[in-house]
Amino acid sequence: MTLFLEAIAWLLAPEQHEGANAIASRLGEHILYSAIAVAIAAAIAIPIGYAIGHTGRGKQVAVAFSGAARALPSLGLLTLLTLIVGIGQAPVAATVVFVVLGVPSVLAGAYAGIESVDDDVVDAARAMGMTEWQILLRVEAPIGLALLIGGLRSATLQIVSTAVLAAYVGLGGLGTYILRGINLNSYEEMLGGALVIVALALVLDALFSLAEWLAGRSARRRPRNVTSTPVVARTHPQEGTS
Template identity: 65%
Template sequence: MNLFLDAIAWLFSPERLEGANALPVRIGEHLYYTFVSLLVSAVIASPLGYYIGHTRKGREVAVALSGAARALPSLGLLTVMALLLGPARADVAAIIVFVVLGVPSVLAGAYAGVQSVDPKTVDAARAMGMTEWQILMKVEIPIGLPLLIGGLRSAALQIVATATLAAYVGLGGLGIYIFTAIPLRQYDVMLGAALVIVALALLLDALFAVLERLATPRGVLAAKHRNISARPNRARETVEPSRA
């Protein structure tokens, strides 16, 4: 309990708002690496996921590559990339590692969103004379958008937690507090920085949850509400005959 109170006191001390090592500066750096990596992940994985979902081709290869990317140790990969690119490009090395971490979730969300569309809806669009491109852009992507945002949500949580490693190669972010406090055994600093990272993760999770809700088409929401309201009626219909 005393350690927790010490961490809170460290967070709200006046020194946290002053100088180049101020907490708002480190939070800004942390979010910068997170959002840049998430954006690059989306640019790479979304078109590929849409292609896989629409054509039903290459899913097994994508799943295998995604699993392999998730299995890579982030710290080891960051060390290798930093050594290959050199200290001057440590930021590029860090973003590459975070992108590798974020691509699998975005890819899964993209193709799962397209594949979740009812085949009858796609057939109806073809019967109306829509081209494959129009079906993808006007039917499959809008309906599957919530699942894509769900993939972005998962990727954002993974990246914001792993972005702590940016400090390992001499960059900023909230990880700088942790890596500098470890040799000095400043446990209150480590806990305080960890609490801020957890708070950022919770805020991002809430933000993407709201976006996921807003991206759900009204027709899909209405169908879900109808199904939920119909379940009690169906349950009564099955129970009443059994009583008789």
């Protein structure tokens, strides 16, 4: 309890909110690294996941890749890439590591969202004369959006927690406090930095949870809207022949 109170006192100390090492500055760096990695991971994984979910091809390869990527040791990979590209390109190495960490979750969420769409809904869309692209973008993607957001949520939380490693190669972020606390045996600084990371993760988790709930609520309404028109189209010939 004493250590926790010391960590709170460290967080509230005026010197932690001034200068280049201010908590707000480190928090901004942490969010920036995380946001860039999530954006790149999404740009890579969403199109691939949508293609897999829509065509049903390549799922086994995607599952194998996801398992392999999750098994990679983040710190070891960051160290290796930094040595390969050089300290001057450490941001590139760190971004690659974070992207590799985030892609599996986004990929799984993307193709699972498309696969979750009822076959009857897809058949109804085809009966309306929609092309495969229209079915994917106007029917399957909106209905599967909640699962995609779930994948983004998981990827974001993993990247935010792992972005602590950015400090290991001198890139700053909230991991600076943990690394410096270890070097100086400053446990209140270590705990203070960890508390900020936890708070950031909880805020992001709450935002993604809300977005996921809203997307799921919207998706539950969409199938009725999609299937209503084909049903009418099928009943017209019967009415004409009676």
